[in-house]
Amino acid sequence: MAISDQTIKTERLILRPFEKSDLDGVLSYYSLPDVQRYLDWKARDKSEAKAAFESMRKQTRLTRPGEVLTLAIVRKSDGKVMGHVSLRYTDSTAAQGEIRFAIGPLFRNKGYASEAVKAVVTLGFEEFRLHRVYARTAGQNEASARLLKRLGMRLEAHYREHALFQGEWDEELHFAVLDREWSRGAKVHEITRHKVA
Amino acid sequence: MSQSQPLPIPAAVLYVPRYPIETARLRLRPFNRGDVDAVYSYRSRPDVAEYLFDEPMNHEECAEAVRARTTQVAFSGEGDKILLAVERRDDSRLIGEVSLIWRSVADRQAEIGYIFHPDVHGRGYATEAACGLLAFAFADAGMHRVYARCDARNTASFRVMQRLGMRQEAHFREHAHFKGRWDEERIFAILDREWGGAQRCDGFVTITKI
Numbered sequence: 001m002a003i004s005d006q007t008i009k010t011e012r013l014i015l016r017p018f019e020k021s022d023l024d025g026v027l028s029y030y031s032l033p034d035v036q037r038y039l040d041w042k043a044r045d046k047s048e049a050k051a052a053f054e055s056m057r058k059q060t061r062l063t064r065p066g067e068v069l070t071l072a073i074v075r076k077s078d079g080k081v082m083g084h085v086s087l088r089y090t091d092s093t094a095a096q097g098e099i100r101f102a103i104g105p106l107f108r109n110k111g112y113a114s115e116a117v118k119a120v121v122t123l124g125f126e127e128f129r130l131h132r133v134y135a136r137t138a139g140q141n142e143a144s145a146r147l148l149k150r151l152g153m154r155l156e157a158h159y160r161e162h163a164l165f166q167g168e169w170d171e172e173l174h175f176a177v178l179d180r181e182w183s184r185g186a187k188v189h190e191i192t193r194h195k196v197a
Numbered sequence: 198m199s200q201s202q203p204l205p206i207p208a209a210v211l212y213v214p215r216y217p218i219e220t221a222r223l224r225l226r227p228f229n230r231g232d233v234d235a236v237y238s239y240r241s242r243p244d245v246a247e248y249l250f251d252e253p254m255n256h257e258e259c260a261e262a263v264r265a266r267t268t269q270v271a272f273s274g275e276g277d278k279i280l281l282a283v284e285r286r287d288d289s290r291l292i293g294e295v296s297l298i299w300r301s302v303a304d305r306q307a308e309i310g311y312i313f314h315p316d317v318h319g320r321g322y323a324t325e326a327a328c329g330l331l332a333f334a335f336a337d338a339g340m341h342r343v344y345a346r347c348d349a350r351n352t353a354s355f356r357v358m359q360r361l362g363m364r365q366e367a368h369f370r371e372h373a374h375f376k377g378r379w380d381e382e383r384i385f386a387i388l389d390r391e392w393g394g395a396q397r398c399d400g401f402v403t404i405t406k407i
């Protein structure tokens with residue numbers, strides 16, 4: 001699993017590690033309240049978002065539990081950075097991974113997140129030999145719940161009032177899919193990777 | 198069994214049950230050193246340990262566990278455990294144990310658990326004892342939500358949760374390894390307002406819904 005640089009091409013997207021020049025694209029959505037929940041580094045303003053971006057840029061390997069691979073979601077047609085997908089390696093003995101994602105408001109409802117998440121879950125199973133990939137989302141995040149269900153993930157948990165989130169009782173959904181259940185679809189994604197010694 | 202020595206309660210205790218917690222047929226009380234044989238009689242059994250994280254315990258391990266439990270009697274902070282011996286009121290036999298773990302102070306969350314000697318299964322004792330501990334969790338310790346976890350195949354365990362009025366919130370599949378195979382886990386939970394107070398803790402718990 002010593003893969004340090006991943007580039008995936010799908011029908012309309014290029015998924016690749018963040019580059020320095022992606023900063024403005026990321027700033028356009030990173031600090032939004034509906035995105036913040038799903039990020040490792042909170043950011044209330046531009047300078048915090050910048051620092052967070054620098055940290056995300058370093059998330060390029062998935063060799064040890066706790067590590068995260070973060071890929072920018074770039075539109076093929078015009079090279080715009082629209083969002084990102086992250087895959088966290090949460091457990092090595094049980095080969096588990098958690099997926100998180102965000103798309104800027106300008107680019108929503110066009111199927112981009114679905115396309116990106118599908119590719120990265122497939123990557124998790126094929127390249128990183130995960131056994132199960134799961135996603136956690138807020139109970140009221142219907143867009144995300146519909147997306148995960150549409151991709152064939154199963155609702156495994158619905159916690160009610162399990163924690164306070166910004167002063168309110170929170171609900172959390174867990175979706176999951178096992179390697180043998182995952183439908184890769186007819187389309188085989190073109191995967192280029194660069195192994196490091 | 199009477200409590201001859203004062204309980205080893207640290208100074209900064211926030212919540213301590215009024216011992217013993219009494220239910221219709223049972224008494225929940227702190228462990229003491231005389232409990233080792235009774236604990237060994239069920240914790241040594243493979244059938245009891247089948248779905249537990251712990252393997253069957255030998256006598257020495259039981260003695261060690263009992264020693265640790267004698268101090269697990271109150272909540273003073275996150276992660277604290279209350280581990281109580283359950284004895285029958287009529288013959289004072291120690292028949293099992295119940296536990297409550299303070300999982301989150303800020304979010305007022307706790308986890309409940311129970312283990313009973315197979316000799317006394319099928320009589321509602323586990324439900325009754327857990328009811329007594331839930332009453333403490335909600336009414337005295339001010340918890341907002343109490344949850345319980347079990348192996349998905351441990352039907353006897355989640356039937357206790359259902360009898361207590363807990364709802365299934367999760368069924369994880371192959372999310373971890375457990376004793377050499379894929380684990381499936383269920384989580385059940387109940388909120389303070391759903392509990393609403395048990396009118397009476399017997400095997401057939403009657404919960405007031407508000």
Ligand SMILES: CC(C)(COP(=O)(O)OP(=O)(O)OC[C@H]1O[C@@H](n2cnc3c(N)ncnc32)[C@H](O)[C@@H]1OP(=O)(O)O)[C@@H](O)C(=O)NCCC(=O)NCCS
Nearest residue numbers: 034035038101102103108109110111112113114143144146
């Ligand atoms: C949740 C989120 C990622 C969805 O992104 P998105 O790109 O709008 O998602 P998609 O476009 O793939 O799917 C959204 C809708 O567009 C529809 N759609 C439109 N054109 C489509 C196309 N060409 N192909 C597929 N779907 C298309 C989908 O059917 C879907 O409809 P539905 O919600 O009624 O089922 C986005 O709202 C977001 O970033 N939210 C904040 C962060 C977040 O919640 N992340 C999830 C954490 S796990």
Ligand SMILES: CC(C)(COP(=O)(O)OP(=O)(O)OC[C@H]1O[C@@H](n2cnc3c(N)ncnc32)[C@H](O)[C@@H]1OP(=O)(O)O)[C@@H](O)C(=O)NCCC(=O)NCCS
Nearest residue numbers: 245311312313318319320321322323324347353354400401
């Ligand atoms: C989990 C465990 C405590 C459940 O024990 P249990 O005896 O099934 O549970 P209860 O004491 O609540 O008894 C309920 C049963 O007694 C019956 N019963 C008989 N008299 C009763 C009475 N007066 N009141 C209530 N129920 C009564 C109920 O109908 C029920 O039987 P059913 O499940 O066949 O319908 C027990 O199986 C055990 O110790 N297992 C090993 C340890 C373990 O796995 N613990 C849980 C870890 S998550």
